Amino acid sequence: MATTHLYLFLLLILSSAASSSSDISSLFDFATTLTNADRLNWDTIQKPLCNDDGNSSDWTGVLCKNGAINGLRLENMSLSGTINATALVPLRLFSLSLLNNSFSGPFPADVKKLTRLRRLFLSRNNFSGAIPDKAFIGMAALREVDLANNGFVGKIPNSLIRVQLTNLTVQNNQFEGKIPDFWQEGLVANFSSNRLRGAIPDVLSYEDASMFSGNLGLCGLPLSPCPKIWYRKTAFIAAASAAAGVALISILLLLWRRRRTRPMRYQKSVNHFKSEATKAESIAADAIHNKAEEQGKIHFVRSGRERFELEDLLKAAAEVLGSGSFGSSYKALLLTGKPYVVRRFKQMSNVGKEEFYHHMRKLGRVTHPNLLPLVGFYYKKEEKLLISDFVENGSLASHLHGKRKPDQPGLDWPTRLRIVKGVARGLAHLYAEFPSLALPHGHLKSSNVLLDGAFEAVVSDYALAPVINRDHAQEFMVAHKSPESMQSDKVTRKTDVWSLGILILEVLTGRFPANYLKSGRGPGADLATWVNSVVREEWTGEVFDKEMGLGRSCEGQMLRLLKIGMCCCESNVEKRWGMEEAAARIEELKEREGDEDYSSYASEGEGYSSASRAVTDDDFSFSRAS
Numbered sequence: 001m002a003t004t005h006l007y008l009f010l011l012l013i014l015s016s017a018a019s020s021s022s023d024i025s026s027l028f029d030f031a032t033t034l035t036n037a038d039r040l041n042w043d044t045i046q047k048p049l050c051n052d053d054g055n056s057s058d059w060t061g062v063l064c065k066n067g068a069i070n071g072l073r074l075e076n077m078s079l080s081g082t083i084n085a086t087a088l089v090p091l092r093l094f095s096l097s098l099l100n101n102s103f104s105g106p107f108p109a110d111v112k113k114l115t116r117l118r119r120l121f122l123s124r125n126n127f128s129g130a131i132p133d134k135a136f137i138g139m140a141a142l143r144e145v146d147l148a149n150n151g152f153v154g155k156i157p158n159s160l161i162r163v164q165l166t167n168l169t170v171q172n173n174q175f176e177g178k179i180p181d182f183w184q185e186g187l188v189a190n191f192s193s194n195r196l197r198g199a200i201p202d203v204l205s206y207e208d209a210s211m212f213s214g215n216l217g218l219c220g221l222p223l224s225p226c227p228k229i230w231y232r233k234t235a236f237i238a239a240a241s242a243a244a245g246v247a248l249i250s251i252l253l254l255l256w257r258r259r260r261t262r263p264m265r266y267q268k269s270v271n272h273f274k275s276e277a278t279k280a281e282s283i284a285a286d287a288i289h290n291k292a293e294e295q296g297k298i299h300f301v302r303s304g305r306e307r308f309e310l311e312d313l314l315k316a317a318a319e320v321l322g323s324g325s326f327g328s329s330y331k332a333l334l335l336t337g338k339p340y341v342v343r344r345f346k347q348m349s350n351v352g353k354e355e356f357y358h359h360m361r362k363l364g365r366v367t368h369p370n371l372l373p374l375v376g377f378y379y380k381k382e383e384k385l386l387i388s389d390f391v392e393n394g395s396l397a398s399h400l401h402g403k404r405k406p407d408q409p410g411l412d413w414p415t416r417l418r419i420v421k422g423v424a425r426g427l428a429h430l431y432a433e434f435p436s437l438a439l440p441h442g443h444l445k446s447s448n449v450l451l452d453g454a455f456e457a458v459v460s461d462y463a464l465a466p467v468i469n470r471d472h473a474q475e476f477m478v479a480h481k482s483p484e485s486m487q488s489d490k491v492t493r494k495t496d497v498w499s500l501g502i503l504i505l506e507v508l509t510g511r512f513p514a515n516y517l518k519s520g521r522g523p524g525a526d527l528a529t530w531v532n533s534v535v536r537e538e539w540t541g542e543v544f545d546k547e548m549g550l551g552r553s554c555e556g557q558m559l560r561l562l563k564i565g566m567c568c569c570e571s572n573v574e575k576r577w578g579m580e581e582a583a584a585r586i587e588e589l590k591e592r593e594g595d596e597d598y599s600s601y602a603s604e605g606e607g608y609s610s611a612s613r614a615v616t617d618d619d620f621s622f623s624r625a626s
Contacts, residue, residue: 022090024042024049026088027049027062028043029084029087033083033084034079034080035081039060039077040074042059045059049069050067054067060074061074061075069093070093070094071119072088073095074097075100076100076101078102079102079103082108083098083108083111085108085114095121096111096120098125099125102125103125105129107127109135111135114139115139117139118142119143120146122146122150123147123149124149124150127150128151131147131152131154133157133454135157136162137454141163143166144166144167145167145168148170148171148172151173153175153176155176156175156177157180159456160180161182162452163369164184164369166184168187169190170189172192173194174195175194175195177198181201182203183201185303187204188207189211190211191211191212191215191218192210192213192214196216196217198219199226199336199337199338200222205221206221209223226336226337297310297378298387299378300364300375301364301374302364302375313340317332318330318332318333325477326347326464328343331390341387341388341390341391342386343388344383347469348383348384348468349469351466356384359467366433368425369456369458370423370456371430371462372458372459372460372462373388374387374388375388391452393451393452394450396451397447397512411455412547413554416548417589419449420457420507420586421457423449423503424582425583425587426457427440427444427579431493431580438465439463439496440462440493441461441463441499442462443479444499445502446503448460449503465477465479474489478499479499483571483573484498492573497578500582501528501582504562504565508548510545510546514526526569531543532566543562553592560589561589567582
């Protein structure tokens with residue numbers, strides 16, 4: 001027994017020494033691009049990076065925990081030069097502080113490769129220029145960001161709303177435009193002394209007013225209220241406001257009066273609906289007073305959000321977005337400048353009023369960056385309105401299948417992979433949030449995957465199965481087009497995984513799945529069947545959408561995602577992966593062969609299996625035909 005213990009001890013020492021040697025090499029690679037690096041003692045010290053206690057180091061600025069380096073604190077050292085963040089990727093850093101140095105030039109673009117970072121401090125340097133909107137994409141573990149006292153210009157990056165920030169400091173720069181629509185409750189932030197304008201997001205309304213001082217035109221709590229007529233003065237909004245809400249009133253009445261809606265495959269033209277609104281204008285004028293008596297109250301399910309009445313929606317500038325199997329939807333721009341999407345449902349009387357209210361409150365507690373938050377609802381026995389935030393880049397379906405301008409590129413492979421990862425993360429959260437629900441989503445398809453300003457996935461229309469009329473759900477919901485539903489009219493906790501698989505195949509092939517259509521039930525109406533036949537017969541890249549920008553460096557990762565999609569679409573429910581397995585496998589994928597994994601979810605245990613492993617050909621039920 002003693003011999004065995006000694007052997008294991010020696011293995012541990014050798015493994016630690018090899019790891020330390022690799023980490024030291026990474027540190028020296030990082031230091032070679034720094035000016036004034038002689039202020040570090042790295043080239044003179046011979047000790048291991050971490051001392052015997054495992055939680056301290058004699059190396060300048062090196063932070064250790066449990067015997068491994070986990071951060072760099074290089075502060076107040078007059079350092080300058082180039083920040084080679086790529087060299088630091090192997091170190092598994094959780095914090096990086098370079099505050100109060102002399103770094104200049106643009107924001108270091110490769111910082112986003114440090115996907116495990118929780119804290120990034122770059123304040124009190126001489127950085128300048130605009131920070132790319134996608135600068136923080138993939139940094140899912142990020143919690144604290146300090147960019148204060150630099151010379152940054154342009155807009156505050158929207159990618160910061162894709163992480164669960166707790167602290168943000170950007171004061172004393174030259175940032176302009178609006179403050180991003182942060183959703184993170186409890187966020188502590190300082191935006192003072194910039195050039196910011198517009199309404200302060202609701203989630204920041206409890207901050208001290210000093211955190212917003214010294215800007216050009218911020219308004220709303222905790223500052224003075226925004227003018228009633230304040231909003232962005234684009235040509236469209238100006239034209240819409242001139243109509244004094246007539247369009248929206250007309251559309252609301254049309255939606256209330258229409259007895260049937262026709263499913264749409266793609267978004268209809270806004271002009272078509274505007275013409276309908278014009279025809280109904282006289283009806284609106286006569287009926288508005290009668291309707292006022294019937295109007296109920298909007299019930300808000302999320303704290304710290306703007307409050308408004310149904311009358312405010314009636315006065316808002318309107319833009320009809322489309323009509324689908326669940327109901328019609330429109331965009332309403334309130335006088336405060338905040339846009340919302342209002343969905344109208346008629347086939348939602350499966351439960352009574354108390355149960356409906358209870359389920360909506362549960363949905364209001366769901367908070368995740370890849371899930372569209374429900375803001376509030378309007379209840380009436382015959383129909384319901386669900387209110388959510390507006391997501392600016394439309395749906396994934398419109399980008400995959402809609403008509404684009406000649407100069408507008410399609411979604412490339414890195415963007416599509418990022419979208420799939422976001423969808424998987426959102427689904428995994430739903431599975432954890434609703435452990436007893438057979439269909440945590442139920443209607444997952446590309447038109448219900450929205451894309452924000454940074455082209456991150458925001459999943460909508462989730463967890464509505466309990467309140468949708470059963471006959472309507474069986475006829476239209478994507479989950480009921482699954483093999484198990486076709487065979488026995490039953491769904492399981494793995495049915496949403498099948499929907500995820502179909503979505504993955506749609507993203508990779510660019511083909512519209514017949515599964516989404518009302519008539520998409522039955523043998524052969526399955527995108528997975530087509531993909532499987534092409535793969536088995538040819539095993540070529542012909543299955544992939546050419547608009548992704550194919551290249552040898554990424555074909556291997558595309559193929560791995562294709563295999564994951566097929567495993568999610570396994571017709572035998574017993575053999576099909578569960579949600580945890582599917583999400584973990586997707587999380588391991590990279591943009592190209594040889595890349596470091598740019599997401600920390602799998603490694604940090606944020607809802608994914610800690611035992612996840614690399615995807616290999618042996619893991620799948622199909623292989624290349626000989």
